[in-house]
Amino acid sequence: MTTAHQHAVEGEIQRLLSLGATRPGALPLPDHHDLWDAFSRASDGGKRFRPSLLLSAHQALGGTREPAAVQVAAALELLHTALVVQDDVIDGDQVRRGVPSLPGGIAADARRRGAGPAEARRLGEAAGILAGDLGLIAAMRAIARCEAPAPVIERLLDLFESTLHATAAGELADVRLQLGPAHGSVVLREALAVAELKTALYSFQLPLRAGALLADASPEVLAALDEIGSLLGIGFQLFDDLLGVFGDERRTGKSALGDLREGKRTALIAHASTTDSWDALQPLLGREDLDEAGARRARDLLTSGGSRAWVEDLARWHVTSAAEAAERHELPPGLAVALDLATAEILRAADLTLPTTVPADAAPVRRRAEEGLPA
Amino acid sequence: MTTAHQHAVEGEIQRLLSLGATRPGALPLPDHHDLWDAFSRASDGGKRFRPSLLLSAHQALGGTREPAAVQVAAALELLHTALVVQDDVIDGDQVRRGVPSLPGGIAADARRRGAGPAEARRLGEAAGILAGDLGLIAAMRAIARCEAPAPVIERLLDLFESTLHATAAGELADVRLQLGPAHGSVVLREALAVAELKTALYSFQLPLRAGALLADASPEVLAALDEIGSLLGIGFQLFDDLLGVFGDERRTGKSALGDLREGKRTALIAHASTTDSWDALQPLLGREDLDEAGARRARDLLTSGGSRAWVEDLARWHVTSAAEAAERHELPPGLAVALDLATAEILRAADLTLPTTVPADAAPVRRRAEEGLPA
Structure with a gap:
């Protein structure tokens, strides 16, 4: 994402947030202000990974609908925030990346005003659900109003809605998997499906496809991007699963105990359930x-049993397959750079080294990648 | 609502639900099916009160955009279902009107499959949040696609979005009020504001105004309908508060213990906090x-302290003021009938007798009112 794009997207996000602040008119209660203010703060400071992917795809594919691309990019960021705050409700996460989550922050405020812990938590969860609703609606509305021709908007709205359905299914499956038996290849297959539905679709396929739709890309390019987005997204999620257990807390901003304490059925754990380490590992989880x-001890078992290496290999396979697909489909060079950049960010996020395929002449772009990982 | 309208609205609701079922295409997990199926069932069997109000307003104001009115009416029903299922998550309600709520039903299924109570509940809550998201988006999309001219759609979407912001504020305030001190005139004022924001806006003002917008009504008519919708909606909520404590469980389908056990800060309780009964009542609440x-004992105190009568009077004042406003603003006779019908339904819902203002010639319409209360 160029600096100009970055500023344009930030400006558009701020415009949408300001619009939301005055949306209901004057109300006799302070709660709308508190709610939207919390949502706005939750939208702050992200790495704008999805907008960047969208704008790169649009530009690389020769798109000329710059204003619309910026508007839709901003909408995707609101969508991301909305999903994040509701995910924090669903997972009961009071902290996200080292700072209070939206539900956690609202609950902490209520505690300071004298509420009991359960009541405060309930208020925070209500706020997370409702702020998410408003964010989703704002995102969809921003797309509906973007400066693109009506048929393009229609396709973008279809994409948005379909993606949301699949993401919701992935999110629900993620919770459901925690309830079932923790072992076997079915769980492993389902964990990979969750990675695709919950993460890859909205964080990778959606921005790539939206950028391509705005650039009037051919069906072939759209299909290629779907394939690549899926591979990259699953790869990202697998690395994220590794980070959730093996990550450096100071760098990830989240506890490396959380996933284990929760007994989260990630691909990592699902794989472990098929190994000899399982009998020793299982009692430690959840x-x-x-x-x-x-x-x-759990980390040692995941490592000695080969699950860590297996997931690392699988993650790498996904991101390198994405790069290969980009080459095979003969995507425009600019788009290949953008995808390599996304790959580099994923790998950097994972804090693992792998020779990236970012070409030498993409150095300036690559520097940008150093600034951060998908957030 | 005429029988033809009723069928048209049902058909449109079913069409939107079918559309949602196939929205994400084939997925590798069963969760989308389960989620949307649960949402579809939650949409079943409502009294279609909001669609009825919308269609009546549209027709009475001489509107000729029948297909669009039916489409938007169906959208309001999806919105209603979405808000209901998320409200059940927020309030922790496992039962609604005598049957399992969406979160309650999903949780019960999970229990049957062997999940523990806390885990099952968490799955139900996740499903409620996510189904609500999809319902909201489907509702907004249906409005965006309705067969009305673009400027009318734009105004409808503005209305939808503004209403949702205010409703979210009301919903959050409803939870917040439970945390603060339970007494004093501030709480009473806030409880009335919650009744307006959480209920009156989306259940009364929104359908009336949407019908009027589709009929190209004048700003004066729109303002009159806002006033009337607010009065009716607050009146409805006040009667609902009474029902929550004094209602016949077999008729309301919800426990008359729930609100007391929860210590819900309704206008009824807020008023009681200003009476001499409070010292005896407070220890019983929550x-x-x-x-x-x-x-x-609590009901006796609410009655002897005069709070029940006070809230009844206030509720009646709101609905009769709505009728007076309808007369003062010289609304078309058909609209006055529709509003009287809504009033009659509210009063019937409250199971209280009060001479209604439904004119004699509205008898067939009135019979329709016997079929049910806003649900």
Whole structure:
């Protein structure tokens, strides 16, 4: 994303947030202000990964609908924030990337005003659900109003709606998987499906396809981008699963105990359930009181049993397959750079080294990648 | 609502639900099917009160955009379902009108498959949040696609979005009020504001105004309908508060203990906090273990302290003021009938008798009112 694009997207996000602030007119209660203010703060400071992907795709494919691309890019960021705050409700996460999540922040405020812990938590969860609703609607509305021809808007809205349906299914499956038996190849297959539906679709396929639709790309290009988006997105999610257990807390901003304490059925855990380490590992998972020593033991078992290496390999396979697909489909060079950039960000996020395919002449773009990982 | 309208609205609701079922295409997980199926069932069997209000307003104001009116009416029903299922998550309600709520039904299914109570509940809540998201988006999309001219659609979408912002504020305030001190005139004022924002706006003002916008009504008519919708909606909510404590469980389908056990800060309770009954009443409220004897004692205190009569009077004042406003603004006779019908339904819902203002020649319409209350 160029600096000009970056500024344009930030400006558009701020415009949409300001619009939301005055949306209901004067109200006799302070709650709308508090709610939208919290949502606006939750939208702050992201890496704008999805807008960047959209704008890169649009530009690389020769798109000329710059204003619309910026508007839709901003909408995707609101969508992302909306999904994040509701995900924090669903997962009961009071903290996100080292700072209070929206539900956590509202709950903490209520605690300071004297509410009991359960009541405060309930208020935070209500706020997360409702702020998410408003964010989703604002995102959809922004797309409906973007400066593109009506048929393009119609396709963008179809894409938005279909993506949201699949993402919701992935999110629900993610919770459901925690309830079932934690072992076997079915779980592993389902964990990969969750990675695709919950993450790859809205974070990778959606921005790529939206940028391509705005650039009037051919059906072949759209199909190629779907394939690549899916591969990259699953790869990203697999690395994220690894980070959730092996990550450096100071860098990821989230506890490396959380996933283990929650007993999250990631692909990592699903794989472990097929190994000899399982009998020793299983009793450590899903324990609220898991301490650092127990977590270390779990990590050792995941490593010695080969699950860590297996997931790393699978993640790498996905991102390198994405790069190969980009080459095979003969995508425009600019788009290949953008995709390599996304790949580099994913790998950097994973804090793992792998020779990236970013060409030498993409150095300036690559520097930008150093600034951060998808957030 | 005429029988033809009723069929048209049902058909359109079913069409939108079918559309949603295939929205994400083939997915590798069963969760989308389960989620949308649950949402579809939650949409079943409502009294279609909001569609009826919209179609009546549209018709009475001489509107000729029948297909669009039916489409938007169906959208309002999806919106209603979406808000209901998320409200059930926020309030932790496992039962609604005598049957399992969406979160309650999903949780019960999970229990049957062997999940623990907390995990099952979490799955139900996730499903409620996500189904609500999809319903909201489907509703907005249906409006965006309705067969009305673009400027009318734009105004309808503005209305939809503004209403949702205000409703979210009302919903959040409803939860927040439970956390603060339970007494004083501030709480009473806020409880009335919640009744307006959480209920009156989306259930009364929105359908009336949407019908009027589709009929190209004048700004004066729109303003009159806003006033009337607000009065009717607050009146409805006040009667609903009374029902929550004094209602016949077999008729309301919800426990008359729930609001007391939850310690819900309704206008009824807020008023009681300003009376001499408060010292005796307060210890009974918000107790999970409140039994029928305790509830009877609470009801007696609310009655002897004058709070029940006060809220009844206030509710009646709101609905009769709505009727007066309809007369003062010289609304078309058909619209006055529709509003009287809504009033009659509210009063019937409240199971209280009050001479209604439905004119004699509206008898067939009135019979329709016997079929049910806003649901």
